[in-house]
Amino acid sequence: MSDNFLPFSKPTISEEAIAEVTECLRSGWITTGPRVEKLSTLLREYLNSPHAILLTSATAGMHLTLLALNLQPEDEVITASMTFISTPNMIVQAGGKPVFVDINRQTLNMEIADIEKAITPNTRAIIPVHFAGLPMDLDPLYALAKKHGLRVIEDAAHAIGAYYKEKIIGSFGDIQIFSFHPNKNMTTGEGGCITIRDEELATQIRLMAFHGMDRAAWNRYAKTGKQDYEIIAPGFKYNMMDIQAAIGLHQVPHLKEFNEKRRRLAERYVEQLQGWPELELPKMPPYQALHAWHIFTPLLNIEKIGMDRAHFMSLLKEHNIGSGVHYKAAHLYPYYQNNYPVAPGKLINTEYVSERIVSLPLFPTMTFEDQDRVIGAMRTIFNSAT
């Protein structure tokens, strides 16, 4: 057994990134400024998007985007319950009503037919989650949204560098929101990014991200910038700092390589774990997509192994191996049970997955030896359990 704890996720921070942060700190400009501008340019190029709006988090991006839709009471927003809680939380904060749709047990993504069934005259938007970095089937989704006049906000928190058919996520469609939390495929410490093609909505989001001010602060104080400003809406303060962008500037150039390493490890997990009766492995959909493998999430066959997930995770921890739960279904939390109850049996696959899903270690600097240790520990745990 190893003395070294293997976490389920770990950011890859280069010496160049550390030097850039130091340089930023010494430069005299640490909040939103030239490094944020440069990171935005890098991301616009990488994601082939006319806008890359950098913010403090993806949650902030979801908040601003949903607010910009000006939801009215009774307005509904369709999303998966198998997602991070920030998305339903922001739907509620923006005045909308979350409507949860079930997922496919194998891809862990929503199905178009289920989304279609959930559309009512009150539906305003759909938030697909590209779960684990696997893009949803976007052609039929956008066709459906167009038919019903709905906005689509892609929760791309897991999906930077993922492709749907020939196109990178972020380069087409309505709105995409990426997260740069340390566990994600690239990081800025905390941070998020919106890609968008609707100029009017982009302007509204930018305005509300910084106090409702018509100019960013660094322009105000720059030699050529204007000294005063107008407040035209009661905005928030969601701007990314240059200290954060300094990290991101040295992540984007490595993203492809990070994701390739993740993919190699995920494919190796699939190869090695194929056929284990204790696990159900994630599967690719019939359409063409390049997975970003943000997380590797098999389902535990809890009936077969005779223990619940919490016990399995505690045994892995005894082997010095970390794991995670992504996610407990949103509709099962007390706030949502009390305020947005879901009829029993409506989210049957989501509830099945919620009880069994586990995230195994997966990050770019993880070695095959690390991975063999995870696989060996699981074999030991399963053998002694059954």
Ligand SMILES: *Cc1c(COP(=O)(O)O)cnc(C)c1O
């Ligand atoms: C991480 C995550 C978010 C929130 O991202 P933050 O940057 O932490 O706000 C939203 N949705 C999903 C699916 C996530 O994984």
